[in-house]
Amino acid sequence: MHREIKVGDNLKTLRKEKGWSLDKTAKATGVSKAMLGQIERGESSPTVAKLWQIASGFEVSFSSFITGTSNNELTSMFRDANELRREEYNTGFFVSLLFPFEQALGFEIFELTLAPNYQHESDPHNIGVTEHILCISGEMSVLFDDEWHTLRAGQAVRFNANQIHGYKNIGKENAVFHDVIHYPEK
Structure with missing residues (x-):
């Protein structure tokens, strides 16, 4: 799966969880409705700065846009x-x-x-x-x-x-x- 799609999927999921329209999301994040739609559809590849802007508007972590969901169960992890x-x-x-x-x-x-x-x-x-x-x-x-x-x-x-x-x-x-x-x- 391409990164744009995962970011877009995560953005769409988070927006739906909050019950936010694209308009409300645009107001909360300062990112245009058109750009948010392009990100959700995987048509636009946001920069780090744009992802931080969106994460701040949602009051969530940056990694919530670039990873899958966590079950919040703390287990040992090895990462490279x-x-x-x-x-x-x-x-x-x-x-x-x-x-x-x-x-x-x-x-x-x-x-x-x-x-x-x-x-x-x-x-x-x-x-x-x-x-x-x-x-x-x-x-x-x-x-x-x-x-x-x-x-x-x-x-x-x-x-x-x-x-x-x-x-x-x-x-x-x-x-x-x-x-x-x-x-x-x-």
Whole structure:
């Protein structure tokens, strides 16, 4: 199954679960009704930024759009970032969803890879959402509190994600980092 169809299917399912029309979804997310319809039909491939915008409007995790549903039963899981890595969300920005969001835990974990000179900025997430960034290799900067902060391999930072924030590779090699995104209980 192509990613666009899974994202579209998940969007449609979530919209139906909430009882939202396309109009109401457009108002809640700030994404046009036409674009939402194209995503649901698999005719449009949303960027990471657009998916975050939609997830924030629904007040759900990012991974809820790119994974199947969870039965919320906590079991042991082994994951391999190399098998999960996808570049299809943005060229130069590789996303590996290591652990999808589970309500019982309240977080999701990504391994992200930025190509040299790649920069990604995100709109604010909902109040209470925090990100924990651990630089695994390379050299990168993280934007929060209106300032870029440098991280090298082994360094980590936590920040409130309800502000404009971003990541950029400031080295000559790929920058690889883990991003643990924690969502507050509703």
